[in-house]
Amino acid sequence: MSEDGERFSTDLKRSSRDLEEVRQGLERALAGRVPQGTEHSVDSIGGTSATGMSSETLLFDASWQEGGQRRQERLVARVAPIGDDVPVFPTYDLPGQFLTSKTVGSLTDVPVPPPWWCEPDGSVIGSPFFVMGRVEGEVPPDIPPYSFGEGWLFDASDEQKSRLQDSTVAVLAELHAIPEPDKHFAHLRGEFAGDTALRRHVQGRREWYEWAARDSGRSALVERAFTWMDDHWPKDEGPTVFCWGDSRIGNVMYQDFRPSAVLDWEMAGLAPAETDLAWLAYLHRMFEDMAIAYGFPHMPDFLRMEDLAASYEGLSGHTPRHLDFYFLYAALQLAIVYLRTGMRSVRFGEREAPADADELIMNADTLRALLGA
Numbered sequence: 001m002s003e004d005g006e007r008f009s010t011d012l013k014r015s016s017r018d019l020e021e022v023r024q025g026l027e028r029a030l031a032g033r034v035p036q037g038t039e040h041s042v043d044s045i046g047g048t049s050a051t052g053m054s055s056e057t058l059l060f061d062a063s064w065q066e067g068g069q070r071r072q073e074r075l076v077a078r079v080a081p082i083g084d085d086v087p088v089f090p091t092y093d094l095p096g097q098f099l100t101s102k103t104v105g106s107l108t109d110v111p112v113p114p115p116w117w118c119e120p121d122g123s124v125i126g127s128p129f130f131v132m133g134r135v136e137g138e139v140p141p142d143i144p145p146y147s148f149g150e151g152w153l154f155d156a157s158d159e160q161k162s163r164l165q166d167s168t169v170a171v172l173a174e175l176h177a178i179p180e181p182d183k184h185f186a187h188l189r190g191e192f193a194g195d196t197a198l199r200r201h202v203q204g205r206r207e208w209y210e211w212a213a214r215d216s217g218r219s220a221l222v223e224r225a226f227t228w229m230d231d232h233w234p235k236d237e238g239p240t241v242f243c244w245g246d247s248r249i250g251n252v253m254y255q256d257f258r259p260s261a262v263l264d265w266e267m268a269g270l271a272p273a274e275t276d277l278a279w280l281a282y283l284h285r286m287f288e289d290m291a292i293a294y295g296f297p298h299m300p301d302f303l304r305m306e307d308l309a310a311s312y313e314g315l316s317g318h319t320p321r322h323l324d325f326y327f328l329y330a331a332l333q334l335a336i337v338y339l340r341t342g343m344r345s346v347r348f349g350e351r352e353a354p355a356d357a358d359e360l361i362m363n364a365d366t367l368r369a370l371l372g373a
Helices: 003-008 019-031 094-107 158-176 197-216 220-231 274-293 305-316 323-347 364-371
Strands: 040-047 056-066 069-079 115-119 129-133 241-243 252-255 258-262 269-271
Touching (some): 019 056, 019 069, 094 115, 094 129, 158 241, 158 274, 197 269, 274 323, 323 364
Antiparallel strands (some): 040 056, 115 129, 241 269
């Protein structure tokens, strides 16, 4: 692997949290969820660096006496980041994420991890968190990206890749088919201004950018992208559906190239279906651009926008529209993510703060190309 390739296999620092303190906190929390006075323990706690740039995901084992036998469970804690660690989002509604996952599990056949409990404040381990059961499966990794010429997905047959792609689109179609999304997911509507769901969704992203720019400085590229969106706004936005938000294959566990668990609901919201389809396609495109730039093999025939749209139409009956608009919107949102993760790298001494915020945006060249420059 080249020197450039080595930097993508580096475990980027996400948190300054003391895992032993977290273990002790989880052990105290577990005491209230097992029979009173029962001997219990939390062991083998650790993070995962394969995917994700926002919330922390901690894996741990819990055990206790129940019915005269020792019960053991492999669990996962989803934890809001520490404020000093440069979180990606301005707020982290962990109870809302927990409720979203439970609601999806109750209304659909989409596989979600079994919910355990939610701690809505930071008194237990220093941040709000929720706990879910661990599910077996393989996750397409981010570090190094799954498309960089090695790994179980890159080495899969064409039939297996197609199975994974189509079954992932089927998840989107089922989520989007949930009736009365405003009723079932009222906690996701937010307080953003706008007379349509898409207007409110984009306004939420504008406010997220304004918050991010306080630390990174203003990004001429991000602001140009928002202007482009205003100038190319869809005349007919289509129906509003429940959107997963972070609809990428790195947030899915797979068994036999089909989803065994759908994860990460922190970007969930109410918006047109195309927001999810474009995010799924663009997050792969981002890895493709990286692979080409650094001379890696890549996966050009996988997760193409036109293929996803055709599969989605066949499953849902809805013809995806204005895909150029939503594809650029996905690139814009990822650019804001990179403003935050770039500043996190500055926080942990992994890079110097640049003079121009656009230098933090890893997908800047692609976003410029989509804007026509």
